[in-house]
Amino acid sequence: MTDTPARLLNLLSLLQTPREWPGSELAERLEVSARTIRRDIDRLRDLGYPVEASRGAVGGYRLVAGTAMPPLLLDDEEAVAIAVGLRAGAGHAIDGVEEASVRALAKLEQVLPSRLRRRVSTLQAATVPLLVRGDAASVDPRTLTAIAAAITGTERLRFGYRAGDGTRTKRQVEPYRLVSTARRWYLVAYDLGREDWRTFRLDRVGEPFPTGARFTPRELPTGDAAKFLSSSMSRAQPRIELDVSFAAPAEFVAARLPPSLGVPEPTGPDSCRLRAISADSLEWVALRLALVDCEFTVRRPALLIEHIAELGGRLTRAAGDGEALGT
Template sequence: MSDTTSRALALLNLLQTHRHWPGAELAGRLGVTERTVRRDVDRLRELGYRVESTPGAAGGYRLDAGSAVPPLLLTDDEAVTMAIGLRVAATQQLVGGPEVTLTALAKLEQVLPSALRQRVNALAASVHPPRIGEGPVVSPAVLGEIAMATRDHERLRLRYVDGAGAESIRRVEPHALAPSGRKWFMLCWDLDRDDWRTFRVDRILAVEHTRVLFTRREISEEEIDERMLIAASWTPQKIEADAVMDLPLTTMEAMFGPWSEGATAEGEGRTRWPFGGSDWREAMYALLWIPEGVEYTTSFPEPHRAELRESLERLLRALDAPASGSRG
């Protein structure tokens, strides 16, 4: 393979891994001049790749969509990862069902070398993703647009419908995408609310790219996981109730952190906090997080209220009874 061909493939690989590259940075990565980069870009265009360029000091290049799909350049690990991802996606709740992902998988595996096909089969035999069954369908196009913006740190403008059916325009900085149960969630910084928000992807009607880049805000993986968990817990539960605590809203928010989402002030010194669960035991667990010494009332519904009371009465009798013999 000639140096020119190798360099063009290296350039293509870079263009595929980022949405926009400054010309000077591409030249530095490839160890050539910017004039050589321009010639290699022209070669890629002759091969059918639509490479857009922007002039000026901040100008550069980006690989854009064309009228046909040109060949993709994948490393061995990328090809294996895509094949495994397609197998997993075939079981998920995406628009088009498993047929779309299975046909894409067949095309990819058809051109994989034997050694890579063996890796894919071995991994696929070991991974058993849960089938999520019935649930809201998610557009792969929307997921893809959000994933690219998350990778490139690009602000988005969304048309979003909340749980009450109200539509709004949201300006966001996407930070993470994650599936949870039967739904996909996006964690982002909401520019209008000046705070973190989590949106259900199936409720996003449209995604508009702004081409405005942002500096990623500091957030730990643990906090991302926690916020995704909170978002998933906000789906309708079998048991839903409120607790009204003798705590001002600001104090409650400081103590509960992201778990305070949904809490509202109940007068000057009290806070109403919604909670729930799949059964009375799971809902009771939320009440155990109310800080020690804080009095509260709850709207725990019947008949679960009676079940909770009976269980607590037995627990109190067990605690008041003489301790049984110690363990050996």
Template sequence: MRIDPTGRALQLLSLLQTHRFWPCAELATRLGVTERTVRRDLERLRELGYPVDSTSGKYGGYRLATGTHLPPLVLDDEEAVAVSIGLRYAAEAAISGMEETSLRALTKIEALLPHRLRRRVSALRSSVSSVPREVDGDFIHPEALSMFAAACRDQEHMRFDYRRRDGEISRRLVEPQKLVTVERRWYLVAWEGHRGDWRTFRLDRIQAPQKVGSHFPPRGIPGGDAADFVASSIGLTRRHHDAKLVIHATSAELEEVLRWADHTLIEVNADHCVVQVRSEDIGRLAMRVAEIALTAPVTVIEPVELDDTMRRLAAHLTAR
């Protein structure tokens, strides 16, 4: 099928926006044109303000550079749906001002979606509901979040006031290591030199954060994983196993059985749903899937070991 120059240029831009390095020959193959045509299309993109870097020689190619301004983005169907859904749930984040900003961006994007994509986004949104979590009314300022992220990256000391659970406030000087999210909470994993130990801080309880200006050498987080460290600190069991299932029932029919399952509804159809379910280990995951199977037929897409576990479970139950 022949693609007009404008459509081809948009396809080229979509490839470049992955920010990977593209050899000219590979771009030509992807677009079904000659390398000369690719170079001509790249020049057209440069004229439109897209900063395209190039290297010459046998192993030369092209990459979309970081520009000084934000040119129009090109999203394929799946990317557009993912961005729309992501913005919808970003509106529920415990970050000050995020709700209004996310909804404003979402309104702009959904207004541009073709009807077929708007229906997909609408179907998923109408079929998924969130249980509001009790929070104490404190929110994180985006500036503070960015400040801590930069301090983790640059290994720079930070000082702040921290409000403990009992309300007492103390001054802290720490070496920020990693930021971790748990549901709507943000946590900072840091080494506190004064106490000579690792600490977990809730960002919504931090006040007046500021960079000290001094830097620290890298340290290894206990266990090597910041998320595991936070989960252990707050008494949370991390769910290391997940499965993708096709459940042959409507979302309404599955509402009750999935109520207490740690799950994500991936796809909703008239007669089946695609769901991701998580649990602590493969055995508990198999029991959760078996519970769902009492309501409707289930097909395990992945992982393979869960399918094997389910077969063994069925065999044992049949034998008994």
């Protein structure tokens, strides 16, 4: 193999297999001399790949962890597996899966051959995820990657948007950042039609289309997308002052409450009390309290007490109707 770049790529592909390669075996695989292998190893080191050599009769070369992340070479199966995994994680707002994972997916899908892209889409279409969190909102990974690419390329974006009341509008924006919360993905962008900054829930975004028009990024008022989203959500949703007592240990309750609702304080070995301020809806808070799976008493607010009483009545009537029908 006389083509040096092709040989280096083949050598790197072999070294990325987690094993130690004797120099003689590498030379035989690549059909070159041991001296050429040594020169190629030095070239890889110059490019930032940490190749370690061991001496002796059974010595050889292996790729080890370095101080930086060099480019990786993936075969077809590895590329498909990573793309499917990133799509599965990116499609739902999961703790720890943030914008970096979406950027990685956008980069990978950009260079995937069409045959592999079809395999990834086919695998995902045949897979049904089990959502262990009923309040998580599903997002099409293609929406995430299209928006991530537009952000990276500072390219204006068009899309359809459905508001909370069902109203549908067409938007043209300058996308700024994607923000992942524990339950949802959001886009922070400058809305050209409204001439102001806006946040958009990605599960309500449809058919994002990069326009090809470049823009110079504007300065976000808060300087931080997460802070802007937090303040925007606070303005949009009335805050609820919670005071709830639970007939269970604080550790038990804390493990079953989302972090956004705060941490209960122990009031005894088998009781605790939650005092917190929430920007979530009454319906969502009521559901999360019921899912703690223990007796609890809502002290305030009065609106939450009324909502839980109404909900409890509906559930009791539903159970009674089922019993009357013999089901």
